[in-house]
C-alpha cells in the first residue's frame with residue numbers, strides 16, 4: 001500500500017501545491033465534509049451500517065488478502081453474452097442491445113448516469129508556445145474548456161488541457177491523452193533531468209505523435225466534499241446527488257469527451273486516432289472513458305485495480321467495501337454504497353470484465369506492475385481474469401480478445417489481440433510499459 005500510495009501522493013501534493021491547495025486544515029475540512037455527504041447518502045439509501053474494507057497495510061491485523069489460494073470469487077460471473085432474461089447474445093445486433101442493458105446497470109448501480117442537460121463547453125486557447133521537449137521541437141497549447149454556467153452562476157467550471165504536437169507536422173497526428181497533473185515547468189524540467197529514460201511525452205513525439213494532459217481535478221475534485229461543486233455540482237445546481245447521479249469517475253470521463261470535441265476542431269490533430277491513458281484512479285477513469293466514449297480509439301489502463309479492470313467478485317486486494325467508504329465513494333453513484341451493506345459484491349448486476357467488454361472492438365492495453373514491487377492491492381490477477389472474460393465479446397465482433405488464459409510472466413507482453421496485458425518489472429507506474437503500449441498502438445495508428 002505504501003509503495004502504491006507514496007508516488008501517487010507525491011504527485012497529488014505537487015499538483016495541489018501548484019494550485020495552492022491541501023493545507024492540513026483544508027484536508028481536515030475536506031475529510032469532514034466528505035464524511036457528512038457519505039453519511040447523508042447512506043441515510044437516504046436507508047443503510048444504517050456498512051462493512052468496513054480490509055487494510056492496505058500488509059502488517060495490519062485486518063490486512064487485505066494477498067494469498068491467491070484464498071482469493072475465492074464470490075460466485076459465477078455474470079455473462080456479458082447472456083441477456084438479463086437468460087437469452088443468448090448471438091449476433092452483433094444482439095450485442096448492441098446487450099450493451100445498452102449493461103450500460104444501464106453500470107449507470108444505475110456503479111458509476112452513475114450522465115445528467116440529461118450537462119452545460120456546454122467552449123474551448124479557449126490560453127497560450128501557444130513553440131519550444132522543445134527534450135530534443136523534439138513541439139508546439140504546446142494550454143487550453144481551457146469553459147463550461148457554460150448561466151443556469152448556476154455561483155459555480156465557475158473549466159477543464160484544463162495541455163496539448164503538445166510535433167512542430168510543423170506534415171499531416172494531422174494521433175494523440176495520446178493522459179489523465180494527469182499540471183506540474184509547474186521547473187518541476188517538469190527537474191524530473192526530465194533526473195530521469196535516464198525519455199519521458200512518455202518524448203516517446204510519443206519520437207513516433208511523430210502528440211501528447212495531451214487532461215487535468216481531472218480542474219473540473220471535478222477528487223473527494224466527496226466537492227460533489228456539490230465542479231461539473232457534478234454545476235449540473236445539479238449546487239444540490240447533493242441523487243442515488244444514480246454520476247460519480248467523479250464518470251465526470252472525469254465526460255471531460256475526456258469534451259477534450260475530444262476540441263481535438264475535432266484542431267487541424268494539427270487526427271481526432272480518429274486519440275488514445276486515453278491513466279494510472280490508478282486515473283486508470284479507472286481511463287477505462288470508464290473508453291467504455292462510454294466510442295470516439296476514443298485505444299486505451300492504456302494502468303494499475304486501475306478495484307473500480308477499474310479488476311473483478312470485484314474476488315477476495316484479494318482492494319474490496320468493494322473500500323471503494324464504498326467515505327474516502328472513495330465519490331468515484332461512484334450513491335447506489336454503489338449498498339454493495340458494502342446490506343448487499344454484497346455478488347449482488348452486483350455487472351463486473352469489471354463487462355466494463356472491458358464495453359470497449360470492444362477497440363484495443364485496450366491493461367498494464368500493471370510486479371506484485372513484489374507494487375504490492376497486490378490492485379490485484380494484478382483479478383485484472384487479468386477480467387481481461388480473459390471480456391474476450392468472448394471481442395470474438396463475437398470478429399476480434400481476438402486477449403487470446404490467452406495463462407497468466408504471463410513478468411515482462412511478457414500479451415498483445416496479439418485487441419486486449420493486451422503486460423505486467424512490468426516496476427511499481428505503481430505506467431513508466432516501463434509506455435514503449436510496449438506505443439508499439440501496440442502503432443499497429444493501429446500507423447497503418
Ligand code: GCU
Nearest residue numbers: 004008280281282304305318
Ligand atoms: C488507493 C485506492 C485505489 C486507487 C489508488 C490511487 O490505493 O485504494 O483504488 O487506485 O489509491 O489512485 O492511487
